[in-house]
Amino acid sequence: MPQSGGRYDPPTATGGYGPMSVFPVGAAASVSAGAAEQIAAVRRSRRAFRRELEGWLFISPWVIGFVLFTAVPYLASMFLAFMRWDLGRTIEFVGLRNFAYLLFEDDLFRLSLWNTLYYTVFHVPGTVMVAFAIAGLLNVQVKGLPIYRTMFYLPSVTSGVGMALIWIWLLAPNGVINGLMGLAGIQGPNWLFAPEWAMPALILMSFWTIGTTMVLFLAGLQGIPLQLYEAVEVDGGGWWARVRHIAIPMMTPYIFLSVILNIIGSFQVFTTALIMTNGGPDNATLFVLLHLYNNAWISYRMGYAAAMAWVLVAIILTLTLMQFRIAKRWVYYEYGDRD
Known part of the structure; x- marks a missing residue:
């Protein structure tokens, strides 16, 4: 049988002998399946991220409106409740x-x-x-x-x-x-x-x-x-x-x-x-x-x-x-x- 540097090379699929045939067929298949699963997981993650991003884009008008016209005014009014602020004058902290x-x-x-x-x-x-x-x-x-x-x-x-x-x-x-x-x-x-x-x-x-x-x-x-x-x-x-x-x-x-x-x-x-x-x-x-x-x-x-x-x-x-x-x-x- 052909030897390559003292190592046995089994026959390839074409009938010849080569150094790549040293890996078992089952191991190669397992590596390929694992890589495919990783690629599929990455694709699923990208699709999920894309769907989530689309959802946020659809509700973004409401979110922006809520933040600008509801949340921020609420917080501002809570801050002003402890201040003395007459329009045209400086703000002064007065507590309760x-x-x-x-x-x-x-x-x-x-x-x-x-x-x-x-x-x-x-x-x-x-x-x-x-x-x-x-x-x-x-x-x-x-x-x-x-x-x-x-x-x-x-x-x-x-x-x-x-x-x-x-x-x-x-x-x-x-x-x-x-x-x-x-x-x-x-x-x-x-x-x-x-x-x-x-x-x-x-x-x-x-x-x-x-x-x-x-x-x-x-x-x-x-x-x-x-x-x-x-x-x-x-x-x-x-x-x-x-x-x-x-x-x-x-x-x-x-x-x-x-x-x-x-x-x-x-x-x-x-x-x-x-x-x-x-x-x-x-x-x-x-x-x-x-x-x-x-x-x-x-x-x-x-x-x-x-x-x-x-x-x-x-x-x-x-x-x-x-x-x-x-x-x-x-x-x-x-x-x-x-x-």
């Missing part, structure tokens, strides 16, 4: 003095907080009850139902400024509402110019935008199994029994959600108060958010306004947590409790 003045010396803040709570106490339960009643009526199959649903929901998507102008006309001393009251022999009040009637006027107007809550309740009512109503009818119950023992208990998760959303919305009333009354008369409709706006963009007290904003966040957060705490006593979930 903004919060101390706000909570113990600012009479207008306490008045605005009281006005906001007054509005909330009547707006939230009133919205829930009216929206629930209308959702119940719209849950009945009648001719022209889509038109009725659209009519009740349409005010919710109307511009706040446009809606405020319409209600200024409706609530005018010689407006439509006082005209209808006059037909019944009732002397209509001076809605937007009397301190005792300005807040009730805004509360009355707030029921105009119950469309979102109504749609939420309508979806919940349509999800209640019909056999539950049939069981009440078999037991001799009427419509009130169906509402009291079936509809309301099954709707408590939806009512809970609407209560939280409406409480948060009550502490964010701004446009209607600014356009219709500008906080008057005699500060009767001065809401917390309107007072914050006046300090920030009328008096240019940015640091103080930032402190007020964070106090408002703390109030809303506290009320929301209280609702979650109380919800365990009255909210019923069909598939068990929600922790």
Whole structure:
């Protein structure tokens, strides 16, 4: 057999002998398979990276907008809350003095907080009850139902400024509402110019935008199994029994959600108060958010306004947590409790 430097060379695939044939065939195949697996892994990694990069590119407009218009302003307002910064002047660190003045010396803040709570106490339960009643009526199959649903929901998507102008006309001393009251022999009040009637006027107007809550309740009512109503009818119950023992208990998760959303919305009333009354008369409709706006963009007290904003966040957060705490006593979930 041919020798190469005292080493045995087995025959090659072509019948000859060569030094490369010293490696076993199985080892060569194993090396090739390992290299192929590494190449495939690299390709998979590149494809995964490309997909991840594409995903970030698709959501980058939202991420950039969130960082620039939400995260950065939040952090800046937290920084300014501990500063005294009147526009046009230098920034001065004052620690907790903004919060101390706000909570113990600012009479207008306490008045605005009281006005906001007054509005909330009547707006939230009133919205829930009216929206629930209308959702119940719209849950009945009648001719022209889509038109009725659209009519009740349409005010919710109307511009706040446009809606405020319409209600200024409706609530005018010689407006439509006082005209209808006059037909019944009732002397209509001076809605937007009397301190005792300005807040009730805004509360009355707030029921105009119950469309979102109504749609939420309508979806919940349509999800209640019909056999539950049939069981009440078999037991001799009427419509009130169906509402009291079936509809309301099954709707408590939806009512809970609407209560939280409406409480948060009550502490964010701004446009209607600014356009219709500008906080008057005699500060009767001065809401917390309107007072914050006046300090920030009328008096240019940015640091103080930032402190007020964070106090408002703390109030809303506290009320929301209280609702979650109380919800365990009255909210019923069909598939068990929600922790």
